[in-house]
Every structure is written in C-alpha cells, then in structure tokens.
C-alpha cells in the first residue's frame with residue numbers, strides 16, 4: 001500500500017490556518033487571505049473533492065500571541081475578524097472560520113464573549129512561552145483548567161514549549177479531563193520534529209503520541225499554516241509522500257501517529273460531515289471516539 005492511500009485516511013480538513021488578520025506588532029508570520037489559500041491550494045490539487053483536503057478551518061489569533069490581552073470589542077481588528085467569520089464558502093470550498101486564542105495565566109483566554117459566540121470553532125493555546133505560568137505539574141493543571149472553559153473546543157499544540165519536561169507530566173490526567181469535557185487535543189503537524197532534529201525534541205513527541213494513543217481524548221490534526229513558504233512545503237511534502245529519500249514533515253508525522261497506534265478514526269477533522277456533526281454537538285455531548 002502506498003503512503004498516499006493510507007495517509008488520505010487521516011486527512012480531510014486542512015485545519016489551523018492563519019490569514020494576515022493574525023499579524024500583530026512583533027508577530028508577522030502570515031501573508032495569506034482566505035481567498036489566496038483557496039486559489040493556490042485548488043490550483044495545485046491539494047484542495048477539492050478528489051484532493052487530500054476538502055475543506056479549510058481558519059483559526060486567526062484573537063489578539064497578539066506575543067503579548068496576549070483581551071481584545072477590545074470596538075477595535076478595527078475585531079470588526080474585521082467578525083466580518084471574515086461570515087464567509088462559509090469560498091469558490092465552492094467549505095470554510096470554517098474560527099479563532100486560536102491564547103490561554104492567560106489567570107485561567108481565562110483572550111477571546112471576548114461576542115467573538116466566540118460567532119466562531120465556528122475555538123482553539124486555545126499557550127503562546128509567548130510558558131514563563132508566565134508556573135513550572136511542572138501546574139502547567140498540566142493550566143491545560144486541564146482550559147478544558148473546563150465552555151468556549152474552548154480544542155487545545156492547541158499542548159506539547160509545544162514543554163518537550164523538555166513532557167516526560168515528567170501525567171498526560172493521562174489531561175486526556176481524561178479532555179474527554180469528560182468534550183475538548184479535542186491538537187496534533188500540530190507544523191511543530192512535529194523532522195528526522196534531522198535533535199533527540200530531545202524527537203523522543204518526547206513519540207512518547208507523547210503513545211500516551212495519546214491510549215486515549216481516550218478526541219484528536220484534531222492541525223497544520224498551523226501562515227504563509228507561502230509553508231504552502232510550498234506542504235505541496236512538496238505531498239508530492240514526495242512516497243519518496244523515502246526526501247525529508248518530509250507530513251509523512252514523518254503521520255508515520256509517527258500510525259506507529260504510536262493512533263487510528264484515523266480518532267481524528268475529528270476528516271470527512272466534512274463528521275466534522276460538522278462534531279461541531280454541532282454541544283461540547284459536553286462530544287464524548288470519546290474510542
């Protein structure tokens with residue numbers, strides 16, 4: 001069986017995608033719009049009915065991830081984000097418009113109520129490093145606490161920035177909390193360490209995926225796309241998916257999922273109808289996919 005055939009089982013929704021509205025002072029990673037993503041991905045056969053991905057899930061930052069703060073409702077940015085959130089289809093491609101908010105040390109997020117009410121989906125992540133949060137197990141407590149927030153659908157890149165202490169944490173506590181509350185856990189393809197990355201990043205990832213395989217939390221595959229460079233890499237990765245000689249983050253990440261024992265059915269953003277059904281359920285009813 002080619003890689004392409006089994007890997008398609010894990011794919012469907014190209015999720016965790018940022019547009020230029022995610023740029024802030026000191027944070028200028030993004031150079032795309034929803035339209036430019038759709039046009040480019042469609043042109044390169046990456047998005048469409050027969051393509052590896054069929055729909056987009058946009059998750060713009062609600063506020064500056066470098067210095068998270070609660071967004072002013074009167075601001076220009078807030079209006080732009082609300083306006084964009086009304087686009088559900090672009091050139092025949094379904095687009096879900098959500099947000100990636102930042103977890104704050106006070107146990108809340110930076111997303112205002114009126115914005116999460118309009119958002120298709122809300123991802124909550126730690127940005128700007130963990131230095132504002134206390135060390136060790138309390139970091140895990142921060143993530144557990146975030147699961148309790150009704151506005152949070154998904155925990156974004158929970159491993160990022162704490163690889164060094166990951167093996168000391170009892171992740172099962174988090175998986176149980178996530179399952180009990182209906183919060184999905186992101187596997188962030190963009191931060192998956194490639195074959196040339198140091199051992200201190202690789203080992204925790206593989207251990208973490210093994211722990212995740214025992215579940216029972218639901219999983220969300222996110223790509224954290226911001227710009228043209230990443231789009232080109234995604235295309236190169238997909239084109240060389242069956243060529244073991246080319247370095248390939250997407251292939252390495254999906255191989256790691258499979259060898260950890262994570263089956264495709266665990267991923268909630270695959271077939272469009274399943275994804276919609278998951279979103280339609282009240283958070284507390286989303287349950288486990290195991």
Ligand SMILES: [Zn+2]
Nearest residue numbers: 100125127156
């Ligand atoms: Zn993030």
Ligand SMILES: [Zn+2]
Nearest residue numbers: 016018100224
């Ligand atoms: Zn992101």
